[in-house]
Amino acid sequence: xxxxxxxxxxxxxxxxxxxxxxxxxxxxxxxxxxxxxxxxxxxxxxxxxxxxxxxxxxxxxxxxxxxxxxxxxxxxxxxxxxxxxxxxxxxxxxxxxxxxxxxxx
Amino acid sequence: xxxxxxxxxxxxxxxxxxxxxxxxxxxxxxxxxxxxxxxxxxxxxxxxxxxxxxxxxxxxxxxxxxxxxxxxxxxxxxxxxxxxxxxxxxxxxxxxxxxxxxxxxxxxxxxxxxxxxxxxxxxxxxxxxxxxxxxxxxxxxxxxxxxxxxxxxxxxxxxxxxxxxxxxxxxxxx
Numbered sequence: 001x002x003x004x005x006x007x008x009x010x011x012x013x014x015x016x017x018x019x020x021x022x023x024x025x026x027x028x029x030x031x032x033x034x035x036x037x038x039x040x041x042x043x044x045x046x047x048x049x050x051x052x053x054x055x056x057x058x059x060x061x062x063x064x065x066x067x068x069x070x071x072x073x074x075x076x077x078x079x080x081x082x083x084x085x086x087x088x089x090x091x092x093x094x095x096x097x098x099x100x101x102x103x104x105x
Numbered sequence: 106x107x108x109x110x111x112x113x114x115x116x117x118x119x120x121x122x123x124x125x126x127x128x129x130x131x132x133x134x135x136x137x138x139x140x141x142x143x144x145x146x147x148x149x150x151x152x153x154x155x156x157x158x159x160x161x162x163x164x165x166x167x168x169x170x171x172x173x174x175x176x177x178x179x180x181x182x183x184x185x186x187x188x189x190x191x192x193x194x195x196x197x198x199x200x201x202x203x204x205x206x207x208x209x210x211x212x213x214x215x216x217x218x219x220x221x222x223x224x225x226x227x228x229x230x231x232x233x234x235x236x237x238x239x240x241x242x243x244x245x246x247x248x249x250x251x252x253x254x255x256x257x258x259x260x261x262x263x264x265x266x267x268x269x270x271x272x273x274x275x276x277x278x279x
Contacts, residue, residue: 002151004108007218010148013115015209017122017141019202024126026198027190032131032177036138039169040122043145046161054152058223061235064157065244068236071164072251076258078169082176083266089180096188 007055011048018044031085031095035078042074107151114151117144129186131177139170156229 002010017040024037046067053063089095091102118141125137142165149158189195239245 001220001223002107002111005111007220008214009111009115011213012210013118015206015213016119019206019209020119020122020126022205023198023202027195028126029188029190030131032173032180033126033134033187035173036134037126039138039165040125040141043142043165047145047148050149050152050154050157054154055220056218058221058225061227061232064154064227064232065236065247067157068160069247069251071160072255075164075169076255078172079262080258080265082172083262085176086179087265095180 001055001058007051010051014044014047014051017047029097031081031088031097031100034097035081035085039074039078042070046070111148111151114144114147117141129189131181131187132174135170135173135177138173139166142166142170153224153226156227156232 021037021040021044024040025034028034028037049063049067049070053060057063085095088100088102092099094100121137121140121144125134125141128134128137142161146158146161146166149155149161190198235242236244236248
């Protein structure tokens with residue numbers, strides 16, 4: 001644990017980071033920006049897992065394992081999302097959310 | 106000392122997080138995201154999870170950010186400014202997010218966490234032994250599932266990004 005820093009302060013920081021991600025996810029209209037917001041949300045959850053593991057259950061390592069799995073899934077998700085975005089751009093020359101209709105139905 | 110470093114990291118995380126979701130230049134927003142990710146790796150270093158910090162730096166700050174920068178450069182003109190949402194939508198979303206944040210913080214601060222004072226250091230060998238053990242509490246099955254998932258994601262990304270146009274061109278050239 002960090003000397004002099006309580007768990008409440010770290011959880012406050014991650015909550016703020018999570019809601020910054022939610023705000024970006026709703027207000028942005030560009031696929032790549034939405035991907036960036038999703039990364040922020042995932043990172044907030046990773047820090048929460050690690051902090052709660054370290055502060056409350058220092059003998060266990062489950063939080064670290066789940067963080068590793070979250071990071072791996074996020075990497076896979078980003079690779080797939082980028083390939084979909086590039087494929088869409090090739091077909092309709094745009095990555096704005098409102099112009100994408102090819103995969104709707 | 107650790108306290109000062111933590112407050113600096115927290116300020117960097119929040120400031121650049123806000124900058125990355127409000128910046129109108131696409132590439133700058135990705136760079137701000139990379140600052141946030143590197144600061145989070147700094148927090149992992151502070152609480153003595155060096156292996157996790159290394160993973161964060163290599164996979165997120167090294168891999169994912171470069172991937173997003175590639176897609177930005179392939180898709181956008183560098184000077185192009187992003188279209189923004191309507192001001193009313195922004196305000197409503199900001200108020201909703203602040204209300205949600207208030208709910209989160211009241212829930213967190215009203216709960217009495219049973220914090221254990223410790224300064225344990227976790228070695229990479231312990232993490233690896235736990236990941237590969239198949240006794241109770243071991244994580245060998247999720248580990249294998251993740252490896253299959255990464256393979257599937259790789260094949261899927263290749264198939265999707267290859268697209269139709271490319272195959273037609275190849276057939277014509279043959």
